[in-house]
Amino acid sequence: MLRKTTYPTLLRSLAILLVICAVGFALTASLIIATSAGLVFTFIVTMSRMQMEKKRDRALLRAIPEIIDHIISGTQSGLSLSESLASLAQRGPEISKGIFNDFEVSIKEGKRFEEAVEIIQNQFSLRSADQLFEALLFARVLGGSELVNLLRELGNFTREDLTLRREIEAKQGWIRNSAHLSAGAPWFLLLLLSMQPSTASAFSSMAGIFVLALGMALTLTAYFWMGYLGRIPQSPRIFGAK
Numbered sequence: 001m002l003r004k005t006t007y008p009t010l011l012r013s014l015a016i017l018l019v020i021c022a023v024g025f026a027l028t029a030s031l032i033i034a035t036s037a038g039l040v041f042t043f044i045v046t047m048s049r050m051q052m053e054k055k056r057d058r059a060l061l062r063a064i065p066e067i068i069d070h071i072i073s074g075t076q077s078g079l080s081l082s083e084s085l086a087s088l089a090q091r092g093p094e095i096s097k098g099i100f101n102d103f104e105v106s107i108k109e110g111k112r113f114e115e116a117v118e119i120i121q122n123q124f125s126l127r128s129a130d131q132l133f134e135a136l137l138f139a140r141v142l143g144g145s146e147l148v149n150l151l152r153e154l155g156n157f158t159r160e161d162l163t164l165r166r167e168i169e170a171k172q173g174w175i176r177n178s179a180h181l182s183a184g185a186p187w188f189l190l191l192l193l194s195m196q197p198s199t200a201s202a203f204s205s206m207a208g209i210f211v212l213a214l215g216m217a218l219t220l221t222a223y224f225w226m227g228y229l230g231r232i233p234q235s236p237r238i239f240g241a242k
Contacts, residue, residue, distance in 0.1 A: 032203060
């Protein structure tokens, strides 16, 4: 079954496809060329939006060290783990305030600490967050005499990981940009050339349709290959993964 978040994405992609096809048909008067270019540009736009949505995960990952610092500060000031986490709804990083507000609401509704932590752990859906919350759960059950030292080590490890990832993203970011440009430029040029009736009629033949289909297949293959080369490996989740 498709997730609920899939349907808005499909509707948005369909709307983009219809708009691009309409513009392409207005320029070229060729439904085949307009549809081919529309499919390619819709794919590029959809993939770009998915990359933008992943920025939230990266922002949450960058917030983990600050969250750890707040928990250490709250623990050392005498707050319980529940109170330390709930306080992050007001004084934590902006991007995670809503998540910890859900934790505070869960605790007020009478949920157990473990259940409330599992909820926010699934909302983060990050390996570093899993390590943090599992450490808090162990401390809750077994006692937290070494919790502060453990959190400090985890914070240092996460900062080092973030520094390394920033360096890799800076060096490989051009690959993703090149993939978008190299995939879209030939089809934009095709739309411009197809404004001439002779070009549009040539691509309306069986040979022209074959060339368009082959071009779409090669464009998507090259795009995925460039994306694979620019991909930063993600460590699999061990705790909290469903």
